[in-house]
Amino acid sequence: MISGVLLDLAGVIYDGEEIIPGATDAVARLREAGLPIRFVSNTTRSNKQAILKRLDGLGLSVTGDEFFTPAQAARKWLEEHDRSPYLLVHPDLVPDFQGLAGGQGKALVVGDAGEAFDYQTLNAAFRELIEDAEFLGLAPNRTFQDADGKLSLDAGAFITALEFASQKRAIILGKPSPEFFLLALASMSCSKAEAVMVGDDAETDVAGALQAGLSQALLVRTGKYRPGDETRFRPPPTATVDDISAAADWILAEHNTWSRE
Known part of the structure; x- marks a missing residue:
């Protein structure tokens, strides 16, 4: 069962100064399904308020409580x-x-x-x-x-x-520290067993989340992803998908399957 979603930002939601196609819609679909989201970023070149302002400019409204940084x-x-x-x-x-x-x-x-x-x-x-x-x-x-x-x-x-x-x-203090993932999950009262992480870094985002005890982690083929990344680190991704839109499809399919049972 999936009852909470952790999303990386750079390489998943945006790439440079551009939002990744379909990202805004993907986040909206997850929210419409009633899934709480936390954005967990290792970005350390901008302060929190600047990143929130940037996201707003890209058409994605994120509150300070939804955003976790190192x-x-x-x-x-x-x-x-x-x-x-x-x-x-x-x-x-x-x-x-x-x-x-x-x-x-x-x-x-x-x-x-x-x-x-x-x-x-x-x-x-x-x-x-x-x-x-x-x-x-x-x-x-x-x-x-x-x-x-x-x-x-x-x-x-x-x-x-x-x-x-x-x-x-x-x-x-950031990903892949287990405490960082768990802090974000605790803020939405989501257990590790019911959480999924989505990232473009097979090591810190994906393997890090799985090592922290999250049940599932998806690797997207955008951002810093390079062919073969899904086999370079252990544990491997639960699934490797094209982008955040495909990740949302995967998550919603899993969520809806459990909802019907």
């Missing part, structure tokens, strides 16, 4: 552990961390800093770690689909480099 999880962690953030993130993400000033030390927060990933900034981050800062990784993604349609290095490569140099493991 920056939200990091802010919660920093508040609970009374740490102030040392940020190695994209400048557009900085507003999500305003007002934090913990008294029990620092925590290095690494996201997709883009052009800021140079020797000087990475070395400064390394020095914070060896001087006893905690280490928070917003997302471990290896790659993302860049504006030119090609894959580019994502934050995961730089998190791994800092782990190697400092001999300190990062606490990962």
Whole structure:
């Protein structure tokens, strides 16, 4: 039975500055069927309000309660552990961390800093770690689909480099962290056994969701997907479909089957 849906954004709902054909209709059909939706994104180049505004401009209305980001999880962690953030993130993400000033030390927060990933900034981050800062990784993604349609290095490569140099493991707060998936499910009172994840990243979206205990996860052939991705990581996708429209068809068929029984 499916009673809740988690959707990735980049590569599933939109691609660059364009909405993926059929995405708005697919989301509407899921909502009309009474299925609650949460959008779970590892995007760390834009703050939450900017992404919500972008979605609205693309014709998709999403409330703040429906949208989960690693920056939200990091802010919660920093508040609970009374740490102030040392940020190695994209400048557009900085507003999500305003007002934090913990008294029990620092925590290095690494996201997709883009052009800021140079020797000087990475070395400064390394020095914070060896001087006893905690280490928070917003997302471990290896790659993302860049504006030119090609894959580019994502934050995961730089998190791994800092782990190697400092001999300190990062606490990962976005996908594929089980806690991130479970936080989104808890917000709509949906059990793991009745949830499905839809993403374009076979590792962090799909295998990550299944490892977190979700019963089903679909891989779409849009965004960063490349032929053969469905066989590269374990567990494999429950199904691989062309796009979000096909994913909605699959989910609704499963949902309606259970509804009739």
